[in-house]
Each structure stands twice: as structure tokens, then as C-alpha cells.
Amino acid sequence: MSNVGSLYLFSLVSSLCLLFGLNFLIRKGNLVVAKILAVQFLILAYLVVAAYYLMPEVIVVTPYFYRTSAPLFYILPPLNFMFLWYLLHPRAKFKWIHLIFFLPFLLQLIENTPYYLSSKEVKIEEVKWMLAQGDYFAYNPRFLWFDPYYHVYAKVLMYFVFYIAMVYYYIQFRRDKQNEILFQKGVFHFWIIGILLFRFCTIFYLWYLFIYTDSGKSSFITTDYLLIAEFVFHLFYLAINPKLLDVKILAENLRGPEKEESVLTADEENRLCALADKIEEYFKTTEVFLNSQLTAELLGSLTGNPHRSIGQAIKCKYGISFRDYLNNYRIAYIEEKLSDPAYLAKSSIETIAEASGFGSRQSFYTAFKKAKGCTPKEYFNSRIG
Numbered sequence: 001m002s003n004v005g006s007l008y009l010f011s012l013v014s015s016l017c018l019l020f021g022l023n024f025l026i027r028k029g030n031l032v033v034a035k036i037l038a039v040q041f042l043i044l045a046y047l048v049v050a051a052y053y054l055m056p057e058v059i060v061v062t063p064y065f066y067r068t069s070a071p072l073f074y075i076l077p078p079l080n081f082m083f084l085w086y087l088l089h090p091r092a093k094f095k096w097i098h099l100i101f102f103l104p105f106l107l108q109l110i111e112n113t114p115y116y117l118s119s120k121e122v123k124i125e126e127v128k129w130m131l132a133q134g135d136y137f138a139y140n141p142r143f144l145w146f147d148p149y150y151h152v153y154a155k156v157l158m159y160f161v162f163y164i165a166m167v168y169y170y171i172q173f174r175r176d177k178q179n180e181i182l183f184q185k186g187v188f189h190f191w192i193i194g195i196l197l198f199r200f201c202t203i204f205y206l207w208y209l210f211i212y213t214d215s216g217k218s219s220f221i222t223t224d225y226l227l228i229a230e231f232v233f234h235l236f237y238l239a240i241n242p243k244l245l246d247v248k249i250l251a252e253n254l255r256g257p258e259k260e261e262s263v264l265t266a267d268e269e270n271r272l273c274a275l276a277d278k279i280e281e282y283f284k285t286t287e288v289f290l291n292s293q294l295t296a297e298l299l300g301s302l303t304g305n306p307h308r309s310i311g312q313a314i315k316c317k318y319g320i321s322f323r324d325y326l327n328n329y330r331i332a333y334i335e336e337k338l339s340d341p342a343y344l345a346k347s348s349i350e351t352i353a354e355a356s357g358f359g360s361r362q363s364f365y366t367a368f369k370k371a372k373g374c375t376p377k378e379y380f381n382s383r384i385g
Contacts, residue, residue: 013232017045032094033086040079043072056131063123066130067112070148073155074105077162080199084166084192088173104158108151115143152210159203166196191237198230269316275309276317289329292359296322327367330356338380349376 021041024034052058053065078101086092115126130138137148170192282303283289291298300307311322318325333356338349350361353376358364368376 014045014048017041017048021045032092033083036079036083036086040076040083043075043079047072054136059127060124060131063120063127066123066127067115067143070151071105071108071112074108074151074158075102077155077158078102080195081162081166084195085169087192088169104154111145112143118143149210156203156206156211159199159206163196163199163203166199170196194233194237195230198233202230272309272313272316275305275313278305279303279310279313283329287333289326289333290355290357292354292357294326294357324367324370326357328371330358331368331371333357349380 018041021038024038024041047069050065050069053062054069059066078098082098082101086094115123118126126140126143129140130136137152139147139149279299282299288294288299288302296307296310299305300310303310314320314322314325320328330353334349334352337347337352337356347355350364353361353364358367365375368379372379
């Protein structure tokens with residue numbers, strides 16, 4: 001690929017990764033898997049930029065990126081594992097013990113610090129020496145503690161170990177019958193299979209290039225292209241499944257099936273129906289549904305009722321989930337507002353939806369189509385017509 005072509009490709013991929021990463025990072029919600037995916041995209045955005053400036057025709061002019069990518073490749077294997085683990089365990093909070101996985105990254109980062117802190121002239125001198133050797137992994141004890149190839153072996157081993165762990169947890173997850181409904185939808189099943197296939201190709205390629213043939217010393221740009229292909233898969237999958245970009249929708253899809261309901265006694269049913277009536281009255285008097293952060297847990301703390309009882313009460317009386325009940329109230333509120341032509345003239349549907357408690361345009365459109373069977377635009381055009 002020409003230098004100009006590489007520049008366009010790397011600029012496009014890095015920009016997309018940066019946008020997707022920031023989207024997942026700053027979106028409201030505390031789903032751990034979304035934050036991990038954000039970090040993955042942001043790291044790839046930097047790696048793609050660095051890959052361009054590490055090309056032989058560019059590296060001497062901009063030696064600052066040399067050796068900055070190497071430590072980051074220690075981060076990718078555990079991040080991939082953690083992404084899959086938290087994807088399969090969406091209710092889990094972040095486990096601080098997982099930070100141990102990043103100690104090798106920290107070690108190589110400290111090892112390379114003398115080069116990072118050196119002057120530009122010293123960096124250029126080191127880069128020219130490396131190019132003269134024809135070896136991107138040339139060992140200079142002036143700046144390094146270990147032969148860089150030891151790090152290569154360690155990284156290939158990490159990729160392999162974490163890949164085995166990913167496959168193990170995926171198989172265990174598939175064997176659990178309560179998760180069958182999650183895979184019937186296909187969305188997450190194909191996402192996970194694609195991740196595992198790309199990860200296998202990456203491991204095989206690294207093993208073949210750096211261990212079997214020992215031919216990866218002159219350039220590692222092809223490795224970057226493979227990583228780009230892996231994350232382009234992420235981008236493509238999110239593009240054809242845009243609902244996954246909404247953290248709340250992602251969380252709802254990851255919860256899996258609800259537990260089978262036990263048969264209620266007459267007293268229990270009366271108690272739950274009475275609680276449902278209280279919730280409805282609370283919604284009407286306080287308009288708490290306008291709060292975009294409202295959950296069953298938050299409503300429970302506001303009303304002094306256990307959040308599980310709230311979900312059971314709504315399900316018992318109305319036959320729907322608390323989320324659908326909440327969204328129905330918001331949609332009814334929007335319909336009421338849009339019945340006033342003067343109000344509609346001053347605001348767009350999306351603006352009203354956001355003021356009605358929907359955290360994003362995507363969550364509003366998804367909830368509306370589920371409730372009404374059509375898009376908001378189609379619905380209100382038919383009402384006007």
C-alpha cells in the first residue's frame with residue numbers, strides 16, 4: 001500500500017476508533033463491558049496513529065512514537081479477555097484483581113522510560129541505529145533491560161493463555177441452559193464467535209511470524225493491519241447493530257431471560273397489585289419517570305419498597321417489565337405534549353423525548369417502535385394526516 005493510501009486508511013480507522021471509544025466512555029451508565037470496549041477502541045486509535053509514524057520513511061522525522069506501541073501490546077490480551085468475561089457477566093462489578101493482568105505493561109513502560117525522556121536528537125540517533133540494523137527489535141542495553149524478543153515471546157504467550165481462558169468461559173456460558181435465550185437472538189453469539197476467530201488468527205500469525213519463521217524483525221506493520229481488521233469487525237458489527245451503542249439497551253440485552261415466575265397465592269397477588277397501584281399513583285403525582293436515570297433500584301429507594309418487589313408488582317398487574325412500564329409512561333407523556341400544535345412547533349420530537357426521560361435518541365426510537373409498532377415519525381405523521 002502506498003504511503004498516501006496508508007495515511008488515509010490509518011486516519012479513517014483511528015478516527016472511527018476514537019469516536020466509538022469516546023461514545024462508550026462518556027455515555028451514561030455503569031456497564032463495565034462498555035467501558036472496557038471504550039478503552040480498547042482508544043488504544044487502537046493510538047496504535048493506528050503510531051503505526052503510520054513508525055514506517056521507515058516517517059520514523060526518522062517523528063521518532064517520538066518509537067517504542068511507545070510495544071507496552072500497549074501487553075494490554076490487548078487481558079482487555080480482550082475482560083471484554084468477553086464482562087460481556088458474559090453483565091451484572092458483575094469491576095474486579096480490581098484484574099489489574100494484576102497489566103503488570104507486564106507497567107514493567108515494559110518503566111523499562112522504556114529512559115528513551116521516552118531522552119532528547120529528540122538522541123531519539124533520532126537510536127532510530128537510525130535501529131534502521132541500520134534492519135531490526136525493529138534491535139537490543140540496545142543503553143535503553144533496554146531485556147532483549148525485546150523476550151517481550152515478543154511473553155506477549156505471544158499472553159495472547160495464547162488469555163485466548164484459552166476466553167474459549168473456556170464461552171463454552172461454560174453456552175452450557176448453562178439459562179443463557180440459551182441470549183444465543184437464540186444471535187446478536188451476541190455471532191459477535192463473540194467473530195471475536196474468537198479474529199483472536200485465533202492473530203495468535204497464529206504472531207506465532208508464525210515471530211517464532212516459527214523469525215521474520216518479523218524488519219517490520220511489524222502487517223501485525224497492525226491484522227489488529228485493524230479485528231477492530232474493523234467491531235466497528236462493522238456495531239454499525240449493523242446500532243442499538244448496541246446505547247449502554248442501557250446493551251445492558252438490557254445482556255441480562256438474559258427472566259426467571260420463571262412461581263405461582264402466587266391470592267394474598268401475594270393482592271399485595272403486589274396494591275403496590276403496583278401505589279407506583280402508578282407515585283408516577284402520576286411526581287412525574288418521576290421524567291428522570292432519565294430512573295431504575296427499579298432508584299424507585300425503590302425513593303418509595304421505600306424493595307426493587308425486586310416493584311418489578312414483580314408491575315409484572316403481576318400489567319404483564320410487562322418495569323422498563324417497558326416506565327417507557328410507556330414516557331411515550332404517553334410525549335403523545336400528550338405533541339397533541340398541542342403550538343408546543344410541537346417549538347420543539348422537535350427528539351428534544352421532547354430527551355425531556356421525557358429517554359437518555360438517547362436510539363433508546364427512544366427502540367422503545368417507541370416496541371410500544372407502537374412503528375417509528376415516531378411514522379406514528380405522528382399518521383396522526384397529523
